[in-house]
Amino acid sequence: DIVMTQSPDALAVSLGARATINCKSSQSLLYNSDNKNYLAWYQQRPGHPPKLLIYWASVRASGVPDRFSGRGSGTDFTLTISSLQAEDVAVYYCQQYYSDPPYTFGQGTKLQIK
Amino acid sequence: QVRLQESGPGLVKPSQTLTLTCAVSGGSITSAGSYWTWFRQHPGKGLEWIGYIYNSRTTYYSPSLKSRLTISVETSKNQFSLRLTSVTAADTAMYYCARDPNTGYSDYWGQGILVTVSS
Numbered sequence: 001d002i003v004m005t006q007s008p009d010a011l012a013v014s015l016g017a018r019a020t021i022n023c024k025s026s027q028s029l030l031y032n033s034d035n036k037n038y039l040a041w042y043q044q045r046p047g048h049p050p051k052l053l054i055y056w057a058s059v060r061a062s063g064v065p066d067r068f069s070g071r072g073s074g075t076d077f078t079l080t081i082s083s084l085q086a087e088d089v090a091v092y093y094c095q096q097y098y099s100d101p102p103y104t105f106g107q108g109t110k111l112q113i114k
Numbered sequence: 115q116v117r118l119q120e121s122g123p124g125l126v127k128p129s130q131t132l133t134l135t136c137a138v139s140g141g142s143i144t145s146a147g148s149y150w151t152w153f154r155q156h157p158g159k160g161l162e163w164i165g166y167i168y169n170s171r172t173t174y175y176s177p178s179l180k181s182r183l184t185i186s187v188e189t190s191k192n193q194f195s196l197r198l199t200s201v202t203a204a205d206t207a208m209y210y211c212a213r214d215p216n217t218g219y220s221d222y223w224g225q226g227i228l229v230t231v232s233s
Contacts, residue, residue: 040219042161049210049223050153050161061221093161097218102163102176 002026002096006106012114019081021109023094028074029057031098038098041070041079044108045090053092054079081111089113116141118211118224125230126205132198132231136211136224143192144170149214150194152185154207155226162207166214167194201231 003026013019029038037057042050052061054070057077067082081088094106122134136150143150151166165175167185175183184197198205208228212220 038218049226050220051223052219052221055217055219055221095161095219101166101174102178103218104163105161108160 001102001104002029002099004094004096004104004106006092006094006109008109009107010110010112012112013081013084014114015086016083017114019084019088019111021079021092021094021111023072023077023079023106025075025077025096025098027098029077029096029098030074037073037077038096039070039072039077040095040097041068042093042095043088043090044093045087050093084111084113086113116213116222118213118222120209120211120224120227122209122227122229124228125232126201127233128202128231129200132196132201132205132229134196134209134211134227134229135193136195137191137193138213139192141213143187143194144189147216149216150185150187151212151214151220152196153210153212153220155210156207164196164209168216203231205229206231 005024007022039057041054044050058070069080091108091110097103117139119137126132149166149168152164154162167173170187182199187194208226210226211224213222214220
């Protein structure tokens with residue numbers, strides 16, 4: 001299975017400041033035939049199910065604010081929140097869907113307000 | 115807008131069979147290109163992909179659960195189900211159903227159901 005490793009495990013950022021979460025995969029998630037990176041990001045607020053934020057590494061899902069952005073290619077990816085809002089307190093997960101299932105997730109990054 | 119809602123027992127005894135159902139609204143369970151998926155999340159832990167079903171009968175299961183797991187569709191009720199046999203305390207988790215638009219990521223999720231395995 002492809003192993004996904006996120007850093008840091010926890011992060012505290014001031015309101016209005018930038019938050020950056022990293023995700024590294026044990027093998028490349030770039031599929032050469034379509035030049036897409038098979039990586040998604042999810043947000044899980046306390047007591048709620050995961051919510052899709054980003055897919056194909058950089059495409060925002062419908063309704064996701066533009067302060068959320070995804071970048072990266074191959075094995076290294078980042079999720080950035082440009083200006084942290086109170087409602088962004090959550091655990092964030094990256095997920096690869098490059099390989100045949102089971103699709104695998106990072107261990108999660110807990111984002112809090114400083 | 116597709117909506118999903120899990121239902122089932124909150125408490126199951128060890129060695130028994132867990133059956134959960136996911137009711138789908140706002141879309142058809144038979145719609146082409148929808149992979150109906152189950153995940154679970156152990157208390158305080160990360161997300162685990164369990165398996166999916168598509169075209170009403172084609173399934174793919176996590177190797178770690180394959181010997182105990184069945185996912186099926188009930189077309190008349192527009193729902194799909196998870197059946198996990200011989201449960202142990204290690205199966206205690208929040209179970210989520212979701213829709214994968216034949217891509218690998220999941221765009222619609224149910225609210226989840228907490229299942230505890232205990233005597």
